[in-house]
Amino acid sequence: MTSLKFATALHVCLLLAHLEADGPGRAAPSSLLASSIGANPVVVRRILATLTAAGLVTTRTGAGGGAWLAVKPTKIRLAQIYQAVEELVGPGFRPKGNPACPVGRAAPAVIAAVIGEMNKASLAALSRQTLAELLKKLEMSLS
Amino acid sequence: MTSLKFATALHVCLLLAHLEADGPGRAAPSSLLASSIGANPVVVRRILATLTAAGLVTTRTGAGGGAWLAVKPTKIRLAQIYQAVEELVGPGFRPKGNPACPVGRAAPAVIAAVIGEMNKASLAALSRQTLAELLKKLEMSLS
DNA sequence: AATAATTGTAACCATCACTATTACTATTGG
DNA sequence: CCAATAGTAATAGTGATGGTTACAATTATT
Numbered sequence: 001m002t003s004l005k006f007a008t009a010l011h012v013c014l015l016l017a018h019l020e021a022d023g024p025g026r027a028a029p030s031s032l033l034a035s036s037i038g039a040n041p042v043v044v045r046r047i048l049a050t051l052t053a054a055g056l057v058t059t060r061t062g063a064g065g066g067a068w069l070a071v072k073p074t075k076i077r078l079a080q081i082y083q084a085v086e087e088l089v090g091p092g093f094r095p096k097g098n099p100a101c102p103v104g105r106a107a108p109a110v111i112a113a114v115i116g117e118m119n120k121a122s123l124a125a126l127s128r129q130t131l132a133e134l135l136k137k138l139e140m141s142l143s
Numbered sequence: 144m145t146s147l148k149f150a151t152a153l154h155v156c157l158l159l160a161h162l163e164a165d166g167p168g169r170a171a172p173s174s175l176l177a178s179s180i181g182a183n184p185v186v187v188r189r190i191l192a193t194l195t196a197a198g199l200v201t202t203r204t205g206a207g208g209g210a211w212l213a214v215k216p217t218k219i220r221l222a223q224i225y226q227a228v229e230e231l232v233g234p235g236f237r238p239k240g241n242p243a244c245p246v247g248r249a250a251p252a253v254i255a256a257v258i259g260e261m262n263k264a265s266l267a268a269l270s271r272q273t274l275a276e277l278l279k280k281l282e283m284s285l286s
Numbered sequence: 287a288a289t290a291a292t293t294g295t296a297a298c299c300a301t302c303a304c305t306a307t308t309a310c311t312a313t314t315g316g
Numbered sequence: 317c318c319a320a321t322a323g324t325a326a327t328a329g330t331g332a333t334g335g336t337t338a339c340a341a342t343t344a345t346t
Contacts, residue, residue, distance in 0.1 A: 002303085003333065007236035007254050014253070015246045029292060036247035038240055040335050045293065061293040062343025078257060086234065090265070093150035097181055102285055103158045104179035110157070110281045111150050114221060114272070121268035122233070122261050129257070138253045142245055145332085146304065172321060183306050188322065204322040205314025293342075302333080313322080 004039075005085040008047050010134075011037045013081055016057065017073040017135045027059075027066030047085060054084035073132035079123045081131070089119040147182075148228040152190050153277075154180045156224055159200065160216040160278045170202075170209030190228060197227035216275035222266045224274070232262040 012033050019028055030048065034041040048067050051057045058070040069076075082089075093111050097104030155176050162171055173191065177184040191210050194200045201213040212219075225232075236254050240247030 002231055002235035004235050004237060005333085006234040007258070010254050010257065011237075011240065011246070011250045014250050015244075018246050027292095031292085036241045036244040036250075038237055038247070042295090042336070043334060045295090046334095049294075059293065060343080061291095061341070063289090063291040064344050065292045065342080067293095088145055091149040091229065092145035092147050094147060094154075094181055097154065098179045101158075101179040103154075103161050103281065104181070106281045106284045107154045107157050107179075109284065110277060111153050113280075114153065114269070114277065115150070117268050118265050121264040125260050125264035126257070134253060134257065137256075138246065138249045141249045141252065148304085170321095174321085185307070185324085186305060188324085192323075202322065203314080204312070204320095206318090206320040207315055208313080208321045210322090287346100289344100289346080291343085291345100294340090295338100296340105297336100297338085299336080300334090303331090305328100305330085307328080308326085310325085311323085314320085316318085316320105 003086065005047065006082055008037060008039055008044065009051060009081050009085045010078070012044065012047060012051065012067075013056070013069070013073075013076065013131055014135055014138055016067060016069045017131055018138070020069055020073075021135070027064065027068055029066040033067070050085050051081070054080065056080065056084060073135055074130055076131040077127045078129050078131065078134065079126035082123065082126050089122060090115050091118075146229065148190060149225055151180060151182055151187065152194060152224050152228045153221070155187065155190060155194065155210075156199070156212070156216075156219065156274050157278055157281055159210060159212045160274055161281070163212055163216075164278070170207065170211055172209040176210070193228050194224070197223065199223065199227060216278055217273055219274040220270045221272050221274065221277065222269035225266065225269050232265060233258050234261075 015036055030041040030044045034044045048059055052059055056071055057067050059067045093115055095108055097108050099105055158176060158179055173184040173187045177187045191202055195202055199214055200210050202210045236258055238251055240250050242248055
């Protein structure tokens with residue numbers, strides 16, 4: 001998994017939270033976000049669409065439009081951002097093995113359970129931090 | 144990440160451990176492993192090559208050849224299997240943001256740290272189980 | 287009302303990782 | 317000698333991903 005979707009979404013949220021703290025009431029256009037990230041504005045808008053669907057950001061079209069956080073950074077856990085943009089977590093597995101082989105019959109369920117525990121641990125780690133906490137770390141690294 | 148490499152490697156190891164417990168001294172050909180998994184023998188041999196490089200299995204060419212575990216199942220942690228076949232863990236991130244933007248400068252390092260914690264949690268979960276323990280679960284589900 | 291800025295999408299393309307498959311050589315046991 | 321097997325290269329198909337262009341719809345500003 002080397003998709004940049006989570007990194008992009010996290011960068012978007014950090015920037016929106018930073019702007020909000022700096023001076024509220026302003027919408028950030030996708031061109032601004034894309035420029036900070038080094039990505040394409042359309043790609044950023046696609047990420048924004050999934051974040052909007054998850055209820056994390058709001059957007060407005062037209063001149064002066066753009067995106068802003070729909071929820072306070074203290075109320076956003078990083079796991080919410082992850083799940084908004086990456087539906088599948090962790091490696092894949094084959095649903096069925098060879099029914100003629102005992103291990104082939106039983107292995108898929110056991111393997112799926114292992115991958116499930118892996119995902120659980122991943123998401124738990126992300127749940128331990130809020131966007132506000134991460135923004136604080138970022139702002140400390142600015143000075 | 145929906146690669147099947149980890150699931151394939153785990154199935155291979157489970158089957159080799161099961162065969163070893165059943166009756167030792169026999170080499171399992173890639174065709175047998177592939178048949179149990181429902182994968183192609185060449186793909187299985189490629190997985191076996193990485194497991195061999197990691198020191199987890201041994202193979203022998205020629206008639207009567209095949210693969211067997213090089214290490215006792217009680218000494219193999221699932222994280223070793225994961226790292227043998229999947230060099231990259233977790234989602235990717237962009238190494239550099241826009242240097243003209245404060246958040247663009249600082250975000251990549253912060254994001255990389257988040258992903259690093261995610262990976263650490265994932266691998267820690269896999270380190271908690273040995274192949275022997277997983278095999279026991281599989282064998283219990285057989286009855 | 288006109289204009290400029292902006293989102294929301296669709297369409298398309300290039301790239302990459304992955305799986306499957308064929309084919310061949312080298313090795314090994316019987 | 318022969319059959320079975322690993323090792324590996326070459327190739328093809330597939331799906332996810334990111335980039336790009338294009339355009340309709342919406343909104344603030346003048």
